[in-house]
Amino acid sequence: MTFxxxxxxxxxxxxDGAARINDLVxxxxxxxxxxxxxxxxxxxxxxxxxxxxxxxxxIKPIIGCEVYICNDRKSRSGRxxxxxxxxxxxxxNQQGYKNLxxxxxxxxxxxxxxxxxxxxxxxxxxxEGLICMSACIAGEIPELLLAGDYEGARDLAAEYxxxxxxxxxxxxxxxxxxxxxxxNPQLIQIARELDIKPVATNDLHxxxxxxxxxxxxxxxxxTGKIRSDENRMRFPNDQFYLKTEEEMTKLFPDxxxxxxxxxxxxxxCNVEFQFDKLFMPNYVVPEGHDLKSYLHQLCVExxxxxxxxITPEIRARMDYELNIIETMDFPGYFLIxxxxxxxxxxxxxxxxPGRGSAAGSIVAYCLGITDIDPLKYDLLFERFLxxxxxxxxxxxxxxxxxxxxxxxxxxxxxxxxxxVSQIVTFNFMLVKGAVRAVGRVLDLPYSxxxxxxxxxxxxxxxxxxxDAMEASPELREVYETDPDAKELxxxxxxxxxMPSHCGKHxxxxxxxxxxxxxxxxxxxxxxxxxxxxxxAKEQVEACGLVKMDVLGLRTLSLID
Numbered sequence: 030m031t032f033x034x035x036x037x038x039x040x041x042x043x044x045d046g047a048a049r050i051n052d053l054v055x056x057x058x059x060x061x062x063x064x065x066x067x068x069x070x071x072x073x074x075x076x077x078x079x080x081x082x083x084x085x086x087x088i089k090p091i092i093g094c095e096v097y098i099c100n101d102r103k104s105r106s107g108r109x110x111x112x113x114x115x116x117x118x119x120x121x122n123q124q125g126y127k128n129l130x131x132x133x134x135x136x137x138x139x140x141x142x143x144x145x146x147x148x149x150x151x152x153x154x155x156x157e158g159l160i161c162m163s164a165c166i167a168g169e170i171p172e173l174l175l176a177g178d179y180e181g182a183r184d185l186a187a188e189y190x191x192x193x194x195x196x197x198x199x200x201x202x203x204x205x206x207x208x209x210x211x212x213n214p215q216l217i218q219i220a221r222e223l224d225i226k227p228v229a230t231n232d233l234h235x236x237x238x239x240x241x242x243x244x245x246x247x248x249x250x251x252t253g254k255i256r257s258d259e260n261r262m263r264f265p266n267d268q269f270y271l272k273t274e275e276e277m278t279k280l281f282p283d284x285x286x287x288x289x290x291x292x293x294x295x296x297x298c299n300v301e302f303q304f305d306k307l308f309m310p311n312y313v314v315p316e317g318h319d320l321k322s323y324l325h326q327l328c329v330e331x332x333x334x335x336x337x338x339i340t341p342e343i344r345a346r347m348d349y350e351l352n353i354i355e356t357m358d359f360p361g362y363f364l365i366x367x368x369x370x371x372x373x374x375x376x377x378x379x380x381x382p383g384r385g386s387a388a389g390s391i392v393a394y395c396l397g398i399t400d401i402d403p404l405k406y407d408l409l410f411e412r413f414l415x416x417x418x419x420x421x422x423x424x425x426x427x428x429x430x431x432x433x434x435x436x437x438x439x440x441x442x443x444x445x446x447x448x449v450s451q452i453v454t455f456n457f458m459l460v461k462g463a464v465r466a467v468g469r470v471l472d473l474p475y476s477x478x479x480x481x482x483x484x485x486x487x488x489x490x491x492x493x494x495x496d497a498m499e500a501s502p503e504l505r506e507v508y509e510t511d512p513d514a515k516e517l518x519x520x521x522x523x524x525x526x527m528p529s530h531c532g533k534h535x536x537x538x539x540x541x542x543x544x545x546x547x548x549x550x551x552x553x554x555x556x557x558x559x560x561x562x563x564x565a566k567e568q569v570e571a572c573g574l575v576k577m578d579v580l581g582l583r584t585l586s587l588i589d
Contacts, residue, residue, distance in 0.1 A: 032274045032288045033295040035066045035091065035162065036117060036200070036230035040527050041075035044251035047235040047244040047527070048271070050079050056236050056271055058086040064295040066091035068117055071145045073133055073550045074453070074531070077568035080302060091298040092126060093119035093160075094133055098169060102140030102148040113146045114169040117162035117200065117230075119298055125158025126300045133550040133563070141555060152192050160294055161193045162200040163216075165232045166208050170199070170219070174212040179219075186219050198228040198294065201287050203280040204268040217284055228294060229277060229287035234269040241267035243523040249470040250529070256470050307421055308542040308573045309361045310444050312368070320360040324392075325351060327367065331395030335402070343391070343404065350392045350410050357414070359422060362575060365540070366424050367396040369577070372439050373428060379585040381427030386413035398424060421570070423578065425536070429589060430581030437538060437579065447544045450551055451561045452537030452569055452576065455528040460497060461485055463525040467517055481507060481514055494522040533559065536580035537566045548572055 038046030039053060046069060057065045065088050067079040076092050083090035097113035120126040132155050136145030152161075163170045163186070170189075173182035189197045199220040202209050220227045235244045245263060246256070254261035272280075281287050314323040328347060336343050354360055373380050374397065383399025389408035393399045403410070414422050428436050441449045458466060461482050468478030484504040485497040498505040498518075507514045533554070539562050541548055549572055550563040562569055569576050 030061065030063055030274060030292060031285075032229070032277045033062065033064045033066075033091075033291040034231060034233060034271065035093075035119065035228065035291055035294060036068055036095070036165070036202075037066055037233040037271075038069055038095070039067055039075045039079065041072065042069040042234075043072075043074075043528055043530060044247045045070060045234065047240055047247050047524075048233060049236070049527075050075055050082055052236050053233075053271065054079070054082045054086050054088060058088055060271075060273055062088065062274075064089035064091055064298075066093050066119060066295075066298075068093040068095045068119070070095050071097055071133070071136060072552065072563055073130070074455070074528075074563050074565075077302070077564055077571060080300075081571075089295065089298070090300070091119055091295060092129065092300050093117060094129060095164065096132060096136060097140075097144045097146045098152075099140070099146045099148055102135070102146050102151065105142050113144050114172060115164035115167045116169070117164050119160040119162070119294065120158065120300045121160055121196070121297050122158045122299060123301070125160075127547045128155035128158055130548070130550045131155050131546050134546040134552075137551065137553040138560070141553060145552070149188070149192065156192050156196075159193065160196045160198065160297060161189060162198045162228055162230070163189070164200055165202055166206070166212070168200070171208075171212055171216070174215050175208055179215060182215070183219050183222065186223055186225060190223060190225055195226075196297075197225060198290065199225050201227055201229050201281065201284065202232055203229075204232065204266060206265055213284075226290045226293075227284060227287040228290045229281050229284070230291070231272050231277065232269055233271055234264070236271050238267045238270045240270065240523070243520060244269075246467060246470050246520050247524060247527065250466050250524075254470075255472040257472060302572070304571045304573070306573045307358075307575075308548065309358075310365060310448065310540045310542055310575055312361050312364045314364070320364060321355050324354070324360040324364055327364075328392055328395045331397065335395055346391050346404065346410075347395065350390060350414075353410075353414060353416060354392065357416065359414070362422060363392065363396065363398075365575065366398055366426070366577070368443070369436060369440060369579075370396075370398055370426060373432075373436055376432075376435065378432045378435060379429040379589050381582065381585065384427070385423075385425045387422070387424040389413045393424065398426075421575065423576070425578045425580065427580050427582045427585060429585040430583050431586045433579060433581035440538060440540060440577070444540055447546070448541045450539050450545055451559060452534040452539055452566050453531050453552070453561045453563055454534040454537075454565060455531050458525055458527050458529050460491060460494060460521070460525050463521040463527075464494075464517065466529075467521045467524065471513075471517060471520075473513060473517065477513070478517070481517065493525060494518050531561075533561050534566060536578040537569070538577040538579055539569050540575045540577065545574075548574060 039048050039050050080090040098116045099113045120129045136147045140146035170182045199216050387393050388399050388401045389403045389410045486500045491497050
């Protein structure tokens, strides 16, 4: 291959990227592409899913982000559209990945103003292991060129070269836009004057050119506009798709080195994740103990409280469980859960008696994590934990919902504010929601859209528009006879399942061994200031962090 796509927006550029990760990677594999990058807008939500899918398809994953750069991340002046420019960052290695996580996190924690912004101070501090590209026409350097300031653009390119050295690249794009064709010769001139390598990209937002209309609908949903609005945000054409090597070669006939440099960049990027390693938080035990001895002492004390008499069978069951827990190196996990529940109980906070497979553990029973005797009910420990299980144990804990915050605050105080975070969750557009959203964009009468939605069966098995039409002959008839309904359902069928926005998981809390943002990026909710991981719970566990399920239950508050 003589070209690699290094500038790609997936569905996790929420309501802007329309390229589903699975579709994008599978198409790249079909084209025989050996590598592919992910560079979503300001976030890394999809990085782990992208990495796993690329590995599955035999493609090298390149982890990156299109960040928002401004002069001063702490400034809160300027209008929404003036606050930041685009910049591409790609991780070369593990240090680069850690620095990328920190940069993206800082954008939310310190620089959020309409968008998560960073500045050059942050780039200078965390540039190690990163490749930087000057981005699209919304980048700083292209914007200066479009404004007629060649010297300013050249000086800025020199500054980025000073920060990143040979890891800084001048980015060239050609979507047939007049602005691109006008500044590309100047970008090439700057690259030659400053001895900076040029690199060709396509600002991908969807997989096929035919998906441009669907992407346009997503932009309307994001901005709250109707499709017929002449003054709304829109992309100028349908060229923002996954182009073949041949298509890209034809776009840059005068600068073949820009294509070859994409392969060189891809060769430099070698981030690997270890999904079989657990980074257990540091639980401090009393002097004279290690994790194993302290857990053993607590279990012996609990055994004496729970059972009288303690038969050889009871003691053998506890020793058996402790042996497996110690062999699998999980004493720290049990102590962390015990400590949290012990705090709740001693603080008068109602805790559930225990549910799920953890109720099969006599160790959990003796520690007071659960209140159900597993021997009395003949519950199996192996269903909860056994040597063949490669994932950490998962103990679900129910807390009175009105006091759940106190438990989370305790964890923050115990392990450090920069080691504890709630976990993100994504809201996806389900079938009926997608139909209503598209109906608003198409400016169809509410009654017409509502009638179509009501023809869809209320069945959890209905996952697609096709499923709904199979189950409802009336809906199919409307689809086949009403052109407006056909367009509505066809577009809704394309966007259903897309993530629309994110929030906080109802129960999940992540606790890290070292500073959390060295493992994964975080985002800060502008509404309440709470910090949340950018990876969903499955990805948090895959990255080796301890995930605690602390669910606030109204039932417990009602019982109180």
